[in-house]
Amino acid sequence: MRGISTVLVTVSPEASRQMRPPRALHPVPFKVGNAFGRPSMRELQTRVLRDALGLLTGPPRPGEIVDREYPEYGAP
Amino acid sequence: MTQIARRCIPFTPFEGELAKASVALVTAAGVHRRDQPAFNIADELGDLTFRTIGGDAATADLMVTHHHYDHADADRDLNVVFPLDALRDLARDGVIGAVAPEHVGFMGYTMQLRRMYEETAPEIAARVNQESRPDVVVLSGG
Numbered sequence: 600m601r602g603i604s605t606v607l608v609t610v611s612p613e614a615s616r617q618m619r620p621p622r623a624l625h626p627v628p629f630k631v632g633n634a635f636g637r638p639s640m641r642e643l644q645t646r647v648l649r650d651a652l653g654l655l656t657g658p659p660r661p662g663e664i665v666d667r668e669y670p671e672y673g674a675p
Numbered sequence: 676m677t678q679i680a681r682r683c684i685p686f687t688p689f690e691g692e693l694a695k696a697s698v699a700l701v702t703a704a705g706v707h708r709r710d711q712p713a714f715n716i717a718d719e720l721g722d723l724t725f726r727t728i729g730g731d732a733a734t735a736d737l738m739v740t741h742h743h744y745d746h747a748d749a750d751r752d753l754n755v756v757f758p759l760d761a762l763r764d765l766a767r768d769g770v771i772g773a774v775a776p777e778h779v780g781f782m783g784y785t786m787q788l789r790r791m792y793e794e795t796a797p798e799i800a801a802r803v804n805q806e807s808r809p810d811v812v813v814l815s816g817g
Contacts, residue, residue, distance in 0.1 A: 602685060602686075602687030603800075603803065603804065603808075603810070603811070603812050604810065604811050605687065605813075605814055606811070606813055607814045608814070608815040609816060610816070619683075619684045619685075620684075620814075621685055621686040621687065631817055632744050632745045632746055632748050632749060632755070632756065634704070634815045634817060635754060635758045635761065635815070637748060637752075638748050638751040638755055639751075639752055641754065641760070641764070644754045644758050644760075644761040645765065648761050648762060648765065649770060652770070652771065652811065652813070655693060656689065656693055659686070659688070
């Protein structure tokens with residue numbers, strides 16, 4: 600069975616790192632419960648999702664968790 | 676079933692174009708349809724079951740049952756943990772090819788890690804592979 604290309608979005612990067620994800624985005628400084636952003640911030644949610652999907656077409660970084668900052672999220 | 680060595684990173688290269696790819700969401704944030712049985716948060720060991728969610732589901736018909744993270748924000752706007760509407764926006768804008776016809780929600784908290792790893796995870800993978808076979812899965816927690 601061939602696998603399915605997968606990308607993880609995590610707000611718990613240390614825990615996620617132990618599981619060796621194939622690709623992972625850590626949106627900074629998002630808190631647990633806000634993996635894709637805050638309520639009613641659709642543009643931010645969409646951008647996080649789009650950035651996560653972007654890891655599929657970028658240079659392969661198996662096991663690496665990519666930190667990306669989103670200042671519009673505000674303080675956690 | 677193929678066994679993946681614990682030391683391996685389960686990496687499947689993405690081949691093709693994102694603009695033609697179908698994308699499925701798999702979330703550990705405890706998301707399910709309101710008409711489905713809620714995850715059993717009374718079970719101290721955690722609930723190892725999962726729920727399937729149609730790609731055409733209205734987010735208003737979905738909810739979170741989870742007792743190990745503060746999901747107040749998700750209760751207001753499910754897209755903060757299960758961005759189905761955002762995914763639809765990306766499909767509408769041609770960033771992705773399609774929203775997959777089926778998505779998966781489970782409750783990621785468990786005291787039965789081995790069973791989650793050896794049973795639930797392969798069951799979810801098999802379901803995703805057999806039912807909608809998306810080109811891409813976006814996996815997330817709460």
